[in-house]
Amino acid sequence: MASKVIQALYNDDDVLMHAVKKVRAEHHHIEEVYTPFPVHGLDKAMGLDDTRIAITSFMYGCLGLIVSIVMMNYIMIADWPQDIGGKPSFTYLENMPAFVPIMFEMTVFFAAHLMVITFYLRSRMWPFKKAENPDVRTTDDHFLMEIGLGDNEKELTALLWETGAVEINVTEKES
Amino acid sequence: MYTFSNKLKIGSFIAMALGLICLATGFLNAPSTVEEAKEMVAAAHDDGHGGGHAEEASHGTEDAHAPADAHGEQHDASHDEHLLHQLQNRPWAALYVGAFFFFMIALGVLAFYAVQRAAQAGWSPMLFRVMEAITAYLVPGGIIVFVILVLSVLHMNHMFVWMDADTVAHDKLLQGKAGYLNPTFFLVRAAIFLGGWIFYREISRKLSLAQDESDDNKNFVKNFRWSAGFLVFYLITESMMSWDWIMSLDPHWFSTLFGWYVFASMFVSGITVIAMVSIYLKSKGYLENVNDSHIHDLAKFMFAISIFWTYLWFSQFMLIWYANIPEEVTYYIARFQDYKLPFFAMVAMNFIFPLLVLMNSDYKRVNWFVIMAGIVVLLGHYLDVFNMVMPATVGDQWHIGVPEIGGILFFGGLFVYWVFNTLTKAPLQPKRNPFIEESRQFHY
Numbered sequence: 138m139a140s141k142v143i144q145a146l147y148n149d150d151d152v153l154m155h156a157v158k159k160v161r162a163e164h165h166h167i168e169e170v171y172t173p174f175p176v177h178g179l180d181k182a183m184g185l186d187d188t189r190i191a192i193t194s195f196m197y198g199c200l201g202l203i204v205s206i207v208m209m210n211y212i213m214i215a216d217w218p219q220d221i222g223g224k225p226s227f228t229y230l231e232n233m234p235a236f237v238p239i240m241f242e243m244t245v246f247f248a249a250h251l252m253v254i255t256f257y258l259r260s261r262m263w264p265f266k267k268a269e270n271p272d273v274r275t276t277d278d279h280f281l282m283e284i285g286l287g288d289n290e291k292e293l294t295a296l297l298w299e300t301g302a303v304e305i306n307v308t309e310k311e312s
Numbered sequence: 313m314y315t316f317s318n319k320l321k322i323g324s325f326i327a328m329a330l331g332l333i334c335l336a337t338g339f340l341n342a343p344s345t346v347e348e349a350k351e352m353v354a355a356a357h358d359d360g361h362g363g364g365h366a367e368e369a370s371h372g373t374e375d376a377h378a379p380a381d382a383h384g385e386q387h388d389a390s391h392d393e394h395l396l397h398q399l400q401n402r403p404w405a406a407l408y409v410g411a412f413f414f415f416m417i418a419l420g421v422l423a424f425y426a427v428q429r430a431a432q433a434g435w436s437p438m439l440f441r442v443m444e445a446i447t448a449y450l451v452p453g454g455i456i457v458f459v460i461l462v463l464s465v466l467h468m469n470h471m472f473v474w475m476d477a478d479t480v481a482h483d484k485l486l487q488g489k490a491g492y493l494n495p496t497f498f499l500v501r502a503a504i505f506l507g508g509w510i511f512y513r514e515i516s517r518k519l520s521l522a523q524d525e526s527d528d529n530k531n532f533v534k535n536f537r538w539s540a541g542f543l544v545f546y547l548i549t550e551s552m553m554s555w556d557w558i559m560s561l562d563p564h565w566f567s568t569l570f571g572w573y574v575f576a577s578m579f580v581s582g583i584t585v586i587a588m589v590s591i592y593l594k595s596k597g598y599l600e601n602v603n604d605s606h607i608h609d610l611a612k613f614m615f616a617i618s619i620f621w622t623y624l625w626f627s628q629f630m631l632i633w634y635a636n637i638p639e640e641v642t643y644y645i646a647r648f649q650d651y652k653l654p655f656f657a658m659v660a661m662n663f664i665f666p667l668l669v670l671m672n673s674d675y676k677r678v679n680w681f682v683i684m685a686g687i688v689v690l691l692g693h694y695l696d697v698f699n700m701v702m703p704a705t706v707g708d709q710w711h712i713g714v715p716e717i718g719g720i721l722f723f724g725g726l727f728v729y730w731v732f733n734t735l736t737k738a739p740l741q742p743k744r745n746p747f748i749e750e751s752r753q754f755h756y
Binding site: 191223234235 | 626629630633634636671673
């Protein structure tokens with residue numbers, strides 16, 4: 138389905154922030170904002186929900202910890218409890234200090250890598266992915282706000298000019 | 313300006329008085345002859361289920377206390393003498409642990425304060441007066457610790473075995489260390505450490521107050537330079553202090569990591585106390601410009617340094633456990649056999665609890681959460697000092713009983729009185745620190 142969107146370009150992040158607040162105050166739905174760098178506080182101004190990626194990371198860390206414990210308990214204690222240099226391999230707890238470096242690293246490894254992969258999946262990023270960039274200048278020095286358009290084009294254009302936009306385009310968007 | 317609330321003042325006096333009574337009881341109950349010592353141990357084991365030894369029962373199923381009869385079987389004179397010394401040491405060690413613990417908090421805060429000044433941190437100037445007030449305890453606390461060390465040198469107790477000329481005469485290892493571990497040099501070093509720390513504290517406080525009244529930033533710049541210099545001095549002296557005041561309690565044992573380990577312990581306790589005092593003052597309406605972001609930052613430091621402490625604790629433990637060299641490993645064997653509960657409770661309180669409680673970013677902004685975590689962390693680090701001092705001084709004759717609690721109460725009361733009394737001496741918000749506006753608006 139193709140839908141019409143209005144795109145307002147700004148050349149200053151402060152102006153953009155004010156514009157976002159104003160458009161939100163007028164109860165228009167902002168579909169997307171493209172910026173060349175993270176604008177501090179933009180997510181709050183747009184009313185986006187907090188990320189839950191830290192929670193996933195914590196769970197992945199717990200998983201890594203469990204994997205390392207189960208793995209070493211099986212290998213070192215259950216499967217073949219050899220006497221290696223006098224280390225007590227009767228129970229897991231007895232030899233635990235020797236396993237802690239691996240437990241720690243596995244926790245960090247799982248927490249970090251699975252969180253990054255989660256991030257890629259959720260933000261739909263992968264090699265050979267077609268870039269979704271409405272205007273090449275947004276990767277350099279321009280900021281772009283995109284609003285879905287009904288039959289209120291005139292009113293919206295006026296509002297956006299008022300917020301200090303340097304350029305306004307109305308385009309069809311594939312989605 | 314802060315006015316010392318009457319309730320707190322009276323509370324601190326009551327704590328000091330109670331603590332003094334408890335400590336005095338401890339000293340009065342210490343045995344003076346071998347016979348008394350034997351009786352005490354026998355009584356403790358015979359009616360271990362009743363009377364004043366309930367606390368022993370609460371130590372759980374530890375078998376360390378159980379083989380009472382083993383003591384009864386083969387006595388020899390040296391064993392009895394050893395026991396007498398341990399029992400005599402108990403009130404002294406309780407006094408020393410309490411004195412050192414609260415002194416260590418003030419010193420940890422001083423290090424944190426110097427770091428904030430040297431790093432020109434933008435968030436913390438709002439809390440400088442709180443830190444300065446806590447470091448004021450360095451003077452009375454340091455003097456008390458020094459007096460205890462002098463009394464040890466004067467053979468009032470047997471905490472430091474290397475101070476006993478007779479012991480050294482029969483000990484090749486101690487003779488080898490006598491160039492460093494001799495009473496005169498020991499006291500001279502202690503005086504230099506304390507003198508240096510107190511000197512920096514006083515001069516930094518003076519410059520900090522002068523900066524409020526001046527019309528340029530000269531005092532601020534001077535303070536920056538003193539702080540950077542102090543940090544160099546501190547890192548060297550703190551390490552040596554930990555060898556002198558704590559590691560030399562076990563003079564046959566040594567560990568290169570020990571200085572940092574003690575440092576981590578004092579640093580995290582100090583930061584915790586800054587957070588707790590700030591939250592208290594804020595709740596009373598005295599620090600209106602301190603917001604949740606400041607508390608959040610302090611809680612992050614508590615969280616991170618707790619983990620740093622655990623890292624050092626484990627590194628020291630694991631290296632010794634893994635290599636299992638007899639001359640090193642005795643240190644941990646003593647703690648595993650006789651101190652199982654405090655030893656592992658300490659790890660739970662100093663690592664697992666703050667790890668789980670302070671991991672969530674939102675919880676770090678909830679003041680009562682930070683207070684709760686702070687209480688556990690402080691108790692945990694008291695146990696840490698306890699575990700460092702007690703095994704070498706009282707061995708398996710330890711309890712957390714009247715003298716130990718007396719030590720906490722007395723020094724806790726003195727600490728609270730001194731800190732809050734100093735808070736009344738200057739406005740709680742620095743006037744013209746170059747970073748004060750940034751700190752006022754600090755938002756994370």
